[in-house]
Amino acid sequence: MxxxxxxxxxxxxxxxxxxxxxxxxxxxxxxxxxxxxxxxxxxxxxxxxxxxxxxxxxxxxxxxxxxxxxxxxxxxxxxxxxxxxxxxxxxxxxxxxxxxxxxxxxxxxxxxxxxxxxxxxxxxxxxxxxxxxxxxxxxxxxxxxxxxxxxxxxxxxxxxxxxxxxxxxxxxxxxxxxxxxxxxxxxxxxxxxxxxxNALSAGTGALALYDCRKLLEIADIVYALSLEAIRGNVSPLNDSVHRMRSFPGQIQSLKNIQKMLKDSDLWTKHNPDSLQDPLSFRNVCQIHGAALDASHYTREQLERHLNSSDDNPCVLTEEGTILSCGNFEPIAWTIGFEMLGNALHHVTKSSCFRTIKLGDPAFTGLTRFLTPDEKQYLGFCTMQKTVSALDAEIRHLSNFASSDYISLAGDIEDHGTNAPYVVSKTREIIDRAVYILGIEALHAAQAIDLRGGLRLGRGTAAAYHAIRSVVPFLDKDRNLSADIERIYQLFKTGELLDQVRKNYKD
Structure with a gap:
């Protein structure tokens, strides 16, 4: 640069x-x-x-x-x-x-x-x-x-x-x-x-979009790790079925996940009884893809704003005049952030369902709540409450706020967008999503260890080792809040992505 x-x-x-x-x-x-x-x-x-x-x-x-x-x-x-x-x-x-x-x-x-x-x-x-x-x-x-x-x-x-x-x-x-x-x-x-x-909302919005791009890449990685953990069906990752739909974000998510799973034995050793996995596993490219499309739209609109004038009145040098206008109106990209927040909720909700299923022995064939010993330890049972609470917060943060304005200044200023608040809500959603995906990743890594003998993909193997570098296998009950915070920091700082990108070779 x-x-x-x-x-x-x-x-x-x-x-x-x-x-x-x-x-x-x-x-x-x-x-x-x-x-x-x-x-x-x-x-x-x-x-x-x-x-x-x-x-x-x-x-x-x-x-x-x-x-x-x-x-x-x-x-x-x-x-x-x-x-x-x-x-x-x-x-x-x-x-x-x-x-x-x-x-x-x-x-x-x-x-x-x-x-x-x-x-x-x-x-x-x-x-x-x-x-x-x-x-x-x-x-x-x-x-x-x-x-x-x-x-x-x-x-x-x-x-x-x-x-x-x-x-x-x-x-x-x-x-x-x-x-x-x-x-x-x-x-x-x-x-x-x-x-x-609109510099406050636009500037902080730019940071939100940068963080969102990283979040959605992490979401693909975590999902791929979870799919390996359950030995899930890979037919939803077939190129041919996606060509029949071809939404840009969906294709991008597919390529990301395929890249993470390159050389994984999942392609040849997935569970034959898994004819159709639950939608939280089967529809991920479509769900993550919708969020990617929403982020691409919002980015395009915000960058257009950043490189144009939002001044009122507007000085027109070539025309030699200055005119009152409405160019300060940020609704075009504010509604993009509203859409993005809603799309991200679908991402986190699906992650929550995958996390709960990873702790279900009837679904995984592993121990209840992924405990190392069902007679002595409780394992991950309580973390279900954590993801549920975080998801409830995201659900409310994803409610639309851009239309909650009143008429001000003697009824002259009778439109608003609450753009800074909309952006702030989106950033809060992203932060909570990091926690939720981190908790799913803890479950996936634990399940992989309990199952044993798996050959992970190039990308997922790098992710697994990055996770295990900060959170060891749960061999007995311990303070899970500390584990959650460590995985959160691994994701939030970008260290996970750095490790995956550094270790992955085409």
Whole structure:
């Protein structure tokens, strides 16, 4: 990827946001993009002289759109705009979330439709490269531009509020001074350019999609391991039957699972009595594939958003005008996250059913709850309750929230999406899904050990050894919460995927 990410407002990807947010990759602003920002600012100054009424520029915002903002009042008004819109509430964003949000907004500014001063654009880049992270509340936005929350970033730019640097909190003024930066003096439209975007939901949404991609790859691996553990029927993994349906995600999941099971003896030694396995085993490519398709759609929509303007009003440099619009509306990709959350629930629900069946001796032919000794130990009996509780939480988190809005600001703002909350719910689903898949993996590995004498696939063998490197065979009853947490960390950190990818060779 290189040592520096060049930003031009048109090519930002989910992976780019990950690299800057979590790997702290440095950024540079493309010169052509800088010129777009300069040109749009020049147009702003021309419109100041003409005194043409423009929302958020020389007129107020929201219900105050009828208030005239005189030129001599620009700096104070824009400062007041920042202060008055800081209304978010805790919890506070983590460092990677703050970085993702700032990068999302910076890239949108480079399209040149805000008319903001170039120094505002440069401040985002400075904060990212210097590791200055504004304290950013995550709640309070209704998803019609994240005004109440990202205003707190603007607050630190003018020297107020708090920032985090190297894990410690400082007053923004002190942090700016230590870094050789001065508080910004805001001019016409600068305040609105800072506060009016969907950067919070878009930035955190990008992190969610990155994590979701890993989760669904893990889901395929865990399923393949469980199928080996039960000696399940492989006919649902036949290429020919999938060609008759050919949904892209379904085919992708199939290829992932086939790859994990390459060289497994399951292809020649599956249970002959397993004519048709339960649907939680038989329909996995279709279920996981639906989630993959939902994630692909959401990614496409979000990346389109990240590389386009969500500014209102929109500065149109070539036309020489600035127009009120609804480009801040994020519904196109918000409903994608709603769909994704629902699809992920199907993934976790099926995992729960597989886990319960893995503990059933009538189904597996192994010991009850996979205990090493039915006379002395209880085994995995209680973990069924854990997955059931987690699944119940996912069920409620997957309920739609984008339509739960009310009319605000004197009935002018009568639509919302709750985009930050929708994204947050999706991220909570992903986190719980890691636990659920981890518990299934513990069952699969235990069943494989109890059955003995199996030749695992290249990918599943690597996964099995990664699991056993952190959680040993259950040879007697012990604290299972500790085992669950270890497998969770193995999955969450990406270590399982690293081990599988490193050990798997085509």
């Amino acid at each position: 290189g040592d520096v990410l060049q930003l031009d407002g048109t090519n930002l990807t989910i992976e780019d946001i990950y690299s800057v947010a979590r790997e702290k990759k440095r950024i540079e602003i493309d010169e052509t993009a800088k010129q777009k920002v300069i040109n749009s600012r020049k147009l702003i100054y021309k419109l100041v002289d003409k005194n043409i009424p423009v929302y958020g520029f020389n007129r107020g915002v929201g219900l105050n759109k009828d208030k005239v903002i005189d030129t001599h009042f620009f700096e104070k008004y824009n400062r007041n705009l920042i202060l008055s819109h800081c209304a978010g509430v805790k919890p506070e964003a983590a460092q990677d979330e703050v970085r993702a949000v700032m990068l999302a907004r910076l890239n949108g500014l480079l399209i040149g439709c805000t008319g903001t001063h170039p120094k505002v654009v440069e401040r985002y880049a400075d904060f990212l490269n210097l590791g200055i992270h504004p304290v950013l509340p995550l709640r309070g936005s209704i998803g019609a531009a994240d005004i109440t929350t990202i205003s707190h970033i603007g607050l630190t730019m003018i020297g107020e509020g708090e920032v985090e640097v190297s894990g410690a909190k400082y007053s923004a003024y002190l942090a700016l001074e230590k870094s050789g930066l001065k508080p910004l003096n805001l001019g016409p439209k600068d305040g609105l350019a800072i506060v009016s975007s």
